[in-house]
Amino acid sequence: MAKPSIIAIDGPAASGKSTLGERLAQRLGYLYFDTGIMYRAVTWAAICKLGRVDDENAVSTLSELVEIDLRTPTIKDGRKADVLLDGVDITWEIRRPEVDANVSEVSAYRRVRKAMTVQQRRIGQRGGVVMVGRDIGTVVFPEAELKIYLVASVEERAKRRYREVILRGEAVEFERILDALRRRDAYDSGRKLAPMRPAEDAVILETDGLSITEVLEQAMKLVQR
Numbered sequence: 001m002a003k004p005s006i007i008a009i010d011g012p013a014a015s016g017k018s019t020l021g022e023r024l025a026q027r028l029g030y031l032y033f034d035t036g037i038m039y040r041a042v043t044w045a046a047i048c049k050l051g052r053v054d055d056e057n058a059v060s061t062l063s064e065l066v067e068i069d070l071r072t073p074t075i076k077d078g079r080k081a082d083v084l085l086d087g088v089d090i091t092w093e094i095r096r097p098e099v100d101a102n103v104s105e106v107s108a109y110r111r112v113r114k115a116m117t118v119q120q121r122r123i124g125q126r127g128g129v130v131m132v133g134r135d136i137g138t139v140v141f142p143e144a145e146l147k148i149y150l151v152a153s154v155e156e157r158a159k160r161r162y163r164e165v166i167l168r169g170e171a172v173e174f175e176r177i178l179d180a181l182r183r184r185d186a187y188d189s190g191r192k193l194a195p196m197r198p199a200e201d202a203v204i205l206e207t208d209g210l211s212i213t214e215v216l217e218q219a220m221k222l223v224q225r
């Protein structure tokens, strides 16, 4: 039985997409590609090079010029990939709160989405890829053979994100994370362009109370279906 060549995983922030995507890719020997990294890298570039993210034209032009690269990790510090912006390692910078706070705005810009989507299609069409994001099943690869949409309550997602941040040794308040997630959910699903939503043919996986192993087993059943 042929395995799906492109697997799309979408869903809200901290729904477990990246953990599932990474494990699934490992099991199948596929490339794992987290598309959120690209929007985060553009946001970080705008903060550093422009000092602001609200100038849509300037941010868009920047997104068309910068080179974003992913490569297998060269440092063992918990990273899943090295993220490079014009050759500079920005793996952890793109996880900073100022990126969290601004990435939704940047990812709603039309030209930014276009530039990122073109790159995502180029990488994905080689096949053998698990691609993770918000609009993979609806916009980037509507032809993907398997589409999974993960859902979990905002409280559960905030708890997961809080644990991750604390484990990295950073100080943060739980309420702040919860608030930021709520704001991003509203922004990501309310935007006009490629809003976050399940494709009509996506399989919805509800992950509240499930361990990553249980979610992975459900996803593997869908792959083998």
Ligand code: DC
Pocket (backbone or CB within 6 Å): 013, 014, 035, 036, 037, 039, 040, 103, 104, 107, 132, 133, 134, 135, 136, 184, 188
């Ligand atoms: O998955 P993440 O939290 O790293 O994504 C960061 C932001 O990027 C998120 O707020 C929405 C945006 N995003 C998007 O619009 N489309 C994608 N395919 C992936 C991410």
